[in-house]
Amino acid sequence: MKTTNSTNHVNTLIITVGTRQIGWRCKDGIIRSFGADGNIGYPAHIKELYQELGIERGNHLEGDTTYPWSGRDLGQRYYEYCKEWLGGDFNNIELLLDKTIIGSGIKQGLKHIILWGTDQPENIPWNYRRLDTLWIAELMAGKIKSLFPDVRVDIHAPKINANDSEAIRQELEQLVLKEAINAFSPTKDEEFVLWIQTKGCTPVIASNVEICAAALVRQYQVFNASPDEPKEFFTKLENGLVTANHSQSFTLIPMAEYFWSLEKLRIKSAWERGDFSEAQIWLSVHQNRHKVLYKLAGFLAQYSNCESNDEFYSKLKDWIGSNDVSNLVNAEQVTTWKTQIQKMQADKTINLWESTIILELCLKRETYTTAFIQFAQLLERLLYIQSITHNWIAKGWILAKSNDPSLAELMQGWCQYKRFNQDSKWSKLLYDIRQNRNQIIHKGESITPRIIRAIWANNGFPVQYPETAEVIKNLMMDVLKEISTPPSLDQLLMRSLYQWGLNYLQDAS
Incomplete structure (x- = not known):
């Protein structure tokens, strides 16, 4: 088996016969x-197969036209021969296309096979009906059961035109796919895995099976098991006779791959604006091929939701050190990430500066109220670290009754630490930031870019027009940098992981 993906089990195989x-x-x-x-x-x-049964190949008369007997008649005669003359022995049947696929599936837990045969209604010209495969499906079922008696084999041969796309889709959606899923009896958290094999049948049936199966990829794992053609379909022997050859291998292709080119654009868009939960949803059906990116999206989603606790850092550290990551990322970058996560855990100030990416992504999404609250929270936490580092309470710069000062007290302490009086533009700016933050939290109000920009403009700070997300970001970051000297932002872990993901998506095929 050749595969472009990894799957360690399969539940159902649908073969179009x-x-x-x-x-x-x-x-x-x-x-x-x-x-x-x-x-x-x-x-x-076909002529020789009739001779094998001691029958001369006949013809079917339809109007003024005769058509030679073919797959429908031949299949029925051999089925009856196996059942009645050989006592149900199907050993002489050879599965030319599917033997390797079925054998591989059995090793991976295959329990259910659906054979889709054709049995077209009588209003279809005999020239097409003579090729119907309902009896070939019966012969296949007999052979499969003789080889693998524990496998459930169902035959589906609806009375529909083999070229009627609408009827085929309805049959698939309402009966066949539901039957496949209903036959699935999961153990624990086992996921339903479907293989389809559509080579060799009518093109309309094949394409509709693929389309309907592809529609399931958001719910289940679906693979196209395509038999590889033998080097020679037929081999001429020394005695002049010609024998048919088996397919010796097959290619297993995830149906989700057919959507990768389109969905990659959606994943990249979600990633750029910091919607990592959405990115992970789109990546879910591609996670076997893009496992590292899928897991990274999960970490970034958790981090951007401010859910970074000790367990988070432990799992992130394990992921950085995993073989999956080392197979994709150069050793120097992995070493840098390991160093960065150690600093992030050890230094509270670096940890806070790491989270400025959350603020920037909020602004990129133009969720200004959320961004402003995030900014105010970062500001308060940086002020608190400064108050502890420089012992503002002991120096009398904070007149707090406990070691848990309010935002107003922290702002007042910083102004005294910086020797700004109450009329300074910095004192007024911090006061207005706190007032607007309180309006949002206490009264549930929202804030617009124009209001945010006015906070700085009204207090004598130079501002740019128009009030874009980038302008707002620079105003906020300048305040944070005034409170605490930042590390080099391009050396921070979460920004590096975010950018690595973007680069991966840019290059992924």
């Missing part, structure tokens, strides 16, 4: 295909 699906091992040892009719360079196996 065509005439090429099977062959019969004849008395002379030759495998003759039910889909080889002496045309397009194929041997005349």
Whole structure:
């Protein structure tokens, strides 16, 4: 099996049955295909299969036209031969396309196979009906059950036109896919995994099965198990006879890959604006191929929701040191990340500056009220660290009755520490920031970019027009930098992880 993804189990396999699906091992040892009719360079196996049963191949008359018997009639005759003359022995049936797929699936827990055959209504011309595969599906089922008696095999052969896309889709959505899912009996947290095999059947059926299966990728894991063509469909032996060959391998392709090019754009958009929960939802069906990015989205979502506790840092540290990350990220970058997370945990000031990315992403999303609250919270926490570091209470700069000063007391203490009087522009700016913060928290009011900009403009600070998210960000960051000297922002862990994710999405194919 070749695979572009990893899957360690499968629950159900749907095979759309065509005439090429099977062959019969004849008395002379030759495998003759039910889909080889002496045309397009194929041997005349169908004629020879009739001869194997001692029957001369006949014709069906429809109007003034005769059509030679084909897969429908041949399949029925061989099914009845196996049941009535061989006592239910299907050993001579050869699964030319699907033997390797089914065998591999069984090793991975396959319990249910659905065979979709065709049995078109009588108003369809016989030229098409003669190729129906309902009896070939019966022969396949008999062979599969003889090889794997514990596997449930269901045959679905609806009375619909094999070229009627609408009817095929309805049949799939209302019956076949529901039947596949209902047959699933999960153990613990096991996820339903569906394989489909559509090679060899009518193109309309194949495409509709793929479309309907692809619609399930947000709920389940769905893979296209495509048999690889043998190097030669048929081999001519020294005695001049021609035998059919089996497919020896198959390619397992996640159906989600068909959507990657489109969904990558959505993931990148969500990532850029800091909506990591949305990015992770889009990544969920791609996580086997993009496992590292999926997990990183989860960490960034948790961090941006201010849920970074000791357990968070422990898991993030394990992720940085994992083999999955080292296989994608160069050793120097991994070492840098390990150093950064140690500093982040050890230094409260660095930890706070790390979280400025949350503020910036809020502004990028233009959620200004949330951003302003985030800014005020960062400001208060930086002021508190400064008050502890420089012992403002002992120096009388904070007249607090406890070691838990209010925001107003912290602002007052900082102004005294910086020797700003009450009429200074910094004292007035901090007062207005606190007043607007209180309006939001106490009265549930919102704040606009114009109001935010006015806080600085009205207190004598230079401001730019118009009041874009970038302008607002610079005003807020300048205040935070005045309170506490920042580290180099481009050397902070969360910003580095955020940027790495963007670069990954840019390059991922």
